[in-house]
Amino acid sequence: MRPRRIIFVLLFVFLAVFIGRIYYDYQHDLHEARIRVSTGSQIARTPCGPIEYAVIGREGPAVLVVHGAGGGFDQTLDFAPPFVDRGFRFVAMSRFGYLRTPLPADASAAAQADAHACLLDALGIERVAGIIGVSAGAPSAMQFAIRHPARSARLILLVPLAYAPRSGNPSPPAPPGTQFLFETALKSDFLFWLATKTMHRTLVEAILATPPDVVDRATVYEQARARSMLDHILPVSLRRSGLLNDATVAATISRYDLERIAIPTLTISMSDDLFGTYEAARYTAEQIPGARFIGYPNGGHVWIGHNEAILDKMIDFLK
Numbered sequence: 001m002r003p004r005r006i007i008f009v010l011l012f013v014f015l016a017v018f019i020g021r022i023y024y025d026y027q028h029d030l031h032e033a034r035i036r037v038s039t040g041s042q043i044a045r046t047p048c049g050p051i052e053y054a055v056i057g058r059e060g061p062a063v064l065v066v067h068g069a070g071g072g073f074d075q076t077l078d079f080a081p082p083f084v085d086r087g088f089r090f091v092a093m094s095r096f097g098y099l100r101t102p103l104p105a106d107a108s109a110a111a112q113a114d115a116h117a118c119l120l121d122a123l124g125i126e127r128v129a130g131i132i133g134v135s136a137g138a139p140s141a142m143q144f145a146i147r148h149p150a151r152s153a154r155l156i157l158l159v160p161l162a163y164a165p166r167s168g169n170p171s172p173p174a175p176p177g178t179q180f181l182f183e184t185a186l187k188s189d190f191l192f193w194l195a196t197k198t199m200h201r202t203l204v205e206a207i208l209a210t211p212p213d214v215v216d217r218a219t220v221y222e223q224a225r226a227r228s229m230l231d232h233i234l235p236v237s238l239r240r241s242g243l244l245n246d247a248t249v250a251a252t253i254s255r256y257d258l259e260r261i262a263i264p265t266l267t268i269s270m271s272d273d274l275f276g277t278y279e280a281a282r283y284t285a286e287q288i289p290g291a292r293f294i295g296y297p298n299g300g301h302v303w304i305g306h307n308e309a310i311l312d313k314m315i316d317f318l319k
Contacts, residue, residue: 068135097242210300
């Protein structure tokens with residue numbers, strides 16, 4: 001066999017093995033992700049449509065946690081242990097268009113707030129100790145407090161998608177690469193999986209809206225938490241409808257009747273959040289009677305370096 005042909009055969013074999021390994025790893029990780037999102041939850045049949053949910057903890061006051069963009073009940077459960085350990089019953093759910101909760105014709109924040117009430121009705125919960133709206137979960141959490149004021153004792157908005165007055169620009173610009181990834185990797189399980197393996201820093205900035213150097217300087221635990229958040233977006237195909245709907249809500253966010261929120265409220269954000277929630281969180285707290293705002297100088301959209309402190313503050317506030 002000629003040397004050139006030998007080299008060609010060796011390269012072909014190497015390429016085949018390399019592609020085979022990528023395919024195996026992708027299928028393995030996708031399988032694990034599908035198992036994760038298909039176990040541990042139930043479907044509530046409600047007048048607002050089917051709603052996927054999970055409840056952790058059998059006793060104590062209930063807390064309803066509303067996930068952000070790219071989430072679902074599975075991501076929300078990462079919050080659960082400290083709440084359960086402190087005596088709360090933790091209720092996680094999948095919002096419209098995420099996992100097994102379908103996207104209805106009216107998927108507005110107000111309709112989603114009514115769906116929160118429908119879920120509580122199905123679970124036999126008259127009133128929760130608090131509702132926590134995280135990121136893109138904040139609009140429906142605020143609407144819940146406005147439309148169903150007797151159903152929650154507290155409101156917490158963590159890095160909230162919310163209105164803030166901005167001269168000439170209704171919303172802050174997205175981090176670099178966010179739109180490109182939304183139109184490519186966030187449309188495909190394989191492309192998103194590949195991005196998590198080859199473009200970690202890019203995803204931290206564009207998807208987690210956190211300066212990569214903040215993660216670089218963080219503890220091993222916090223770095224692992226950031227990576228877990230990205231990994232748990234897979235399978236993105238089961239979250240795509242919700243992501244598209246959240247993009248619509250974000251593009252048309254308006255000022256709600258915040259003065260009508262009559263329950264104690266806490267808003268939290270980081271000044272270097274690349275989604276620009278700091279200004280919105282502070283403005284929202286200023287407009288809700290008696291609300292409190294907590295701001296951190298760094299940590300990005302996923303509050304790197306402050307997770308334990310923020311969980312403690314939220315739990316203390318609920319108690």
